[in-house]
Amino acid sequence: MSNTTIIKLPNKEEISTGHVDDSDSLRLVENRRFTYKELEVITHGFERVLGQGGFGHVYDGFMEDGTHVAVKLRSHSSNQGVKEFLTEAQILTRIHHKNLVAMIGYCKDGEYMALVYEYMSQGTLLEHIVGGGRSFPWRQRLRVALESAQGLEYLHKGCNPPLIHRDVKATNILLNARLEAKIADFGMSKAFDHHNGKYIAANTFVGTLGYVDPEYQATMRPTTKSDVYSFGVVLLELVTGKSAILSEPEPTNIIHWVRQRLTRGNIEGVVDAQMHGGYNANGVWKVAEIALKCTAQASAQRPTMADVVAQLQECVELEESLTQDFNTGGSNIDSSWNYNGYGSGQSTDVSSNATFETELRIPTVPLGPGPVAR
Structure with a gap:
């Protein structure tokens, strides 16, 4: 797998507007870059689908060292383009927190684009x-x-x-x-x-x-x-x-x-x-x-x-x-609960009927901040 050096970081204006040159922005994550053939190996030929959204399918995969990963491969018919792909890749290379899903790598190999994440076994x-x-x-x-x-x-x-x-x-x-x-x-x-x-x-x-x-x-x-x-x-x-x-x-x-x-x-x-x-x-x-x-x-x-x-x-x-009278499992989970990493049928993508244009009006109800009665 490629292991080149980061060459360029985007400035604030580039990140905030999303207007980052394709060739330059790809250098942001070249130290974590995969080829499409490597993703085929990792996913066993894109065998198991974990979820699907506007970006494309999310596949189950394993790295050479056994690390379990989720591979989000952009579909050719995706309504999310290169800009969204690059935005997410850029952001994930510079944010690191225990409560944010980590990106392991990315692929932009010809027409193929994919993001490789840590595997989240209990779904959404x-x-x-x-x-x-x-x-x-x-x-x-x-x-x-x-x-x-x-x-x-x-x-x-x-x-x-x-x-x-x-x-x-x-x-x-x-x-x-x-x-x-x-x-x-x-x-x-x-x-x-x-x-x-x-x-x-x-x-x-x-x-x-x-x-x-x-x-x-x-x-x-x-x-x-x-x-x-x-x-x-x-x-x-x-x-x-x-x-x-x-x-x-x-x-x-x-x-x-x-x-x-x-x-x-x-x-x-x-x-x-x-x-x-x-x-x-x-x-x-x-x-x-x-x-x-x-x-x-x-x-x-x-x-x-x-x-x-x-x-x-x-x-x-x-x-x-409080007292432990109702210990219903705390951090435990029903052993029969076998969720996949990105939900069967539940997309973690922003789109797939989740992202919409301004002409769609959301029905709202006046919800003043008034006090809540006890």
């Missing part, structure tokens, strides 16, 4: 949330929430320039064999200069139905608070066990659904019944309140990801300080 968070009755206890959900928040906080504060993910959702949070959560899919990410207060305006509106910040939708200017909003939706999914858009009894977003019930003090009507009462009501209230703050209509009223991490850490400490 969404698969666990709607796992069909399998054990996903409150303590585990709390840990996943905290770890995901830590990954986003790193993007916002630990990167130079900082990054806005722009497509935070339950299918872009993956879990490894130890059920540790990691943020994935950076093809639609954008950099911003927080020192000058300049945010990147995009020509194309990117997001997923149910997770999109209404302020971003209106202004076309994503900010870190756009990610905070989306993460708030993920928190509500963890609490309720429901998806971002509820279809019954009529289509509504999860924020409106939860807010209606919590204003009546109905915490039992909100919490996922599959947890079978194995939670502390005060802890669940706290997380739900954090989520509703994150999803305030005005971004100025939302917390930062650093604030969210601190508050979730308090929730974890509260949970750990």
Whole structure:
């Protein structure tokens, strides 16, 4: 496998706009470059599909040293182009955090383009949330929430320039064999200069139905608070066990659904019944309140990801300080739960009906930040 030296790093303007020259940007990751034939060997002829999205198929693979990997190969019919491919490759070569999915290498061999990631054996968070009755206890959900928040906080504060993910959702949070959560899919990410207060305006509106910040939708200017909003939706999914858009009894977003019930003090009507009462009501209230703050209509009223991490850490400490009466498995998992790395049928790609243009209007409900009744 190729092992050449990194020659050039992009400047902030190149990264933030995505306008990086193809030939130059490829040098960013040439120390991790694979040929197409090497990927054929790694994947045993692209034998086992782990998932599929707008970029293409994700394949199971093993490196020469036995390292388990996931290979995302761009389809010729993909609606994601070279720009998105290069954006993700560039970002993943310069970000390193325990709660971000790591890139092992990449391939751009003629017409073939692929990204090689660490293998995440327990699939997407969404698969666990709607796992069909399998054990996903409150303590585990709390840990996943905290770890995901830590990954986003790193993007916002630990990167130079900082990054806005722009497509935070339950299918872009993956879990490894130890059920540790990691943020994935950076093809639609954008950099911003927080020192000058300049945010990147995009020509194309990117997001997923149910997770999109209404302020971003209106202004076309994503900010870190756009990610905070989306993460708030993920928190509500963890609490309720429901998806971002509820279809019954009529289509509504999860924020409106939860807010209606919590204003009546109905915490039992909100919490996922599959947890079978194995939670502390005060802890669940706290997380739900954090989520509703994150999803305030005005971004100025939302917390930062650093604030969210601190508050979730308090929730974890509260949970750990309680008695162990309801030990439903903690970090354990049903042994029959055999998820593949990228979800059978659940794409970790940003697109595949996830990315849409500005003319698609998302049904929103006025969700003022008002106090939550107890």
